[in-house]
Amino acid sequence: MSADKGCCCGCDDKKTALYDIHAALGGKIVPFAGYLMPIQYPKGIVAEHRRVRSTVGVFDVSHMGEFEFRGPDAAAFLNWITINDVSKLAVGQAQYSAFCYPDGGMVDDLLVYRFPDHYLMVVNAANLPKDRDWVEKHLPTSGVQFTDRSDEFSLLAIQGPKAKDLLSKLTTVNLDSLDYYHLTEGQVAGRPGIVARTGYTGELGYEVMVKNAFAVQLWQAIFEAGKPFEVEPIGLGARDTLRLEMKYCLYGNDIDATTNPLEAGLGWITKLDKGDFMGKAAIQAVKAAGLTRKLVGFEVLGKGLPRHGTPILKEGKLVGVTTSGNYSPMLDRGIGLGYVPVELSSIGTELELDLRGRVLPLRLVKTPFYQPHVA
Amino acid sequence: MNIPSNLLYTKDHEWARLEGDIAIIGITDYAQGELGDVVFVELPQVGNQVTKGQAFGTIEAVKAVSDLFAPFSGEIVAINNELENAPETINTSPYENGWMIKIKVSDPSEKADLVSPDEYKNLVGEA
Numbered sequence: 001m002s003a004d005k006g007c008c009c010g011c012d013d014k015k016t017a018l019y020d021i022h023a024a025l026g027g028k029i030v031p032f033a034g035y036l037m038p039i040q041y042p043k044g045i046v047a048e049h050r051r052v053r054s055t056v057g058v059f060d061v062s063h064m065g066e067f068e069f070r071g072p073d074a075a076a077f078l079n080w081i082t083i084n085d086v087s088k089l090a091v092g093q094a095q096y097s098a099f100c101y102p103d104g105g106m107v108d109d110l111l112v113y114r115f116p117d118h119y120l121m122v123v124n125a126a127n128l129p130k131d132r133d134w135v136e137k138h139l140p141t142s143g144v145q146f147t148d149r150s151d152e153f154s155l156l157a158i159q160g161p162k163a164k165d166l167l168s169k170l171t172t173v174n175l176d177s178l179d180y181y182h183l184t185e186g187q188v189a190g191r192p193g194i195v196a197r198t199g200y201t202g203e204l205g206y207e208v209m210v211k212n213a214f215a216v217q218l219w220q221a222i223f224e225a226g227k228p229f230e231v232e233p234i235g236l237g238a239r240d241t242l243r244l245e246m247k248y249c250l251y252g253n254d255i256d257a258t259t260n261p262l263e264a265g266l267g268w269i270t271k272l273d274k275g276d277f278m279g280k281a282a283i284q285a286v287k288a289a290g291l292t293r294k295l296v297g298f299e300v301l302g303k304g305l306p307r308h309g310t311p312i313l314k315e316g317k318l319v320g321v322t323t324s325g326n327y328s329p330m331l332d333r334g335i336g337l338g339y340v341p342v343e344l345s346s347i348g349t350e351l352e353l354d355l356r357g358r359v360l361p362l363r364l365v366k367t368p369f370y371q372p373h374v375a
Numbered sequence: 376m377n378i379p380s381n382l383l384y385t386k387d388h389e390w391a392r393l394e395g396d397i398a399i400i401g402i403t404d405y406a407q408g409e410l411g412d413v414v415f416v417e418l419p420q421v422g423n424q425v426t427k428g429q430a431f432g433t434i435e436a437v438k439a440v441s442d443l444f445a446p447f448s449g450e451i452v453a454i455n456n457e458l459e460n461a462p463e464t465i466n467t468s469p470y471e472n473g474w475m476i477k478i479k480v481s482d483p484s485e486k487a488d489l490v491s492p493d494e495y496k497n498l499v500g501e502a
Contacts, residue, residue, distance in 0.1 A: 039438070040411060040438075044411055044412045044437075044466070045411055045412055045437045045438070046412040046414075046437060046463075047412075237411070237437065237438060241437065303415040303417065303435075304415065304435065305414065305415070305435050305437075305440065307440070326437060327412075327414045327435075327437050356440075
């Protein structure tokens, strides 16, 4: 046995406000994006995954970054530096978007939340310093006030078919009128917070943001209220398998500075019909020339799991590479995402994986791999 | 962590139980804990020859894939077919139902390279 433990001392890593709780619950702590985070708890990734798909699970995602934008030109600036159309965003709405480089490569994917008097952006923890530099480098000299509030907020994701039943016991927010990709401010567990109907699992779910000082109280209230639903804590491992079953992109795996949003299947957030924005000319050129490759979903026909970087072959010849791969607990087989040439990207196409010298067949399938039953 | 006193161990986190000239092989409780949920196991066929220190199979878990190394040289005389359909048995019963292969040991002196339960305990940092 020679498993890579992928662990180091982590002395310089930060802790979220809930670190002691994760450790007390027996969470396996690993350094991730500058934080010490639980990758799994004692029941393991597969059980945690099934808990979210069957009732409800809770994730500490406080490592994510939060940027605040205020001022008369905040909307115009955000519309220029992100690829989705911020002008379409109503107060109380959230939008999935991205930063692109001038060449169309991706800086990060992110969420923009619109409040009555400001915007809040949630960015990937692993990209936080890079994103902050990116924003500061392009910020106009006046008209926009930018504040990095990442160290002030804790973010908990409550995800699963029973998420609403659980959260409704704790909040003054009327969850019946909170639509998908909408948010509101309200009391949660007796403290002020932000409740957004967003998530990274495909399930009915919410992300709740509170000041760090209220995080432990909120966590405890969630687990008390969640007892009837057998609520469990969920680590980063199951967060990854859950998002993979939905074909949600993970920055650093499926998208990065070398991928453009169109080939990543993110054309739906790339608003080429709005005004000028960072990366627009390059993305337009890509669209005019036609895509050469596409991000596809596949299932493994046989016993083996693809990983990031697994070669994809056609009749023994290298044609692509896996960007994400793992075991799907719901399908009980290996699944993955990868870039393949457009002419090999139709559903049903059979290719091969080179798993450390062992060749296994794969088949391109419709995504998401799994369809949650969202009420 | 469970480290039975009647077994011998390798530094690669396999265990071996000797019954005459047959060695029964599996992975340790520590190893299954580090790997997490096991989803596939690739084992050799009965009749294959294995060489001490060389890979005899692979174990695929949600978090990582890992080679399995033979603690003894010899012939594979049995494999645990139950693992084909229930690989998670390695997580739930690493020392009993989760055994992997039986080797007919060709050189019993190889036993000298295995470590005792106490040494293994030190190796994995169990006080």
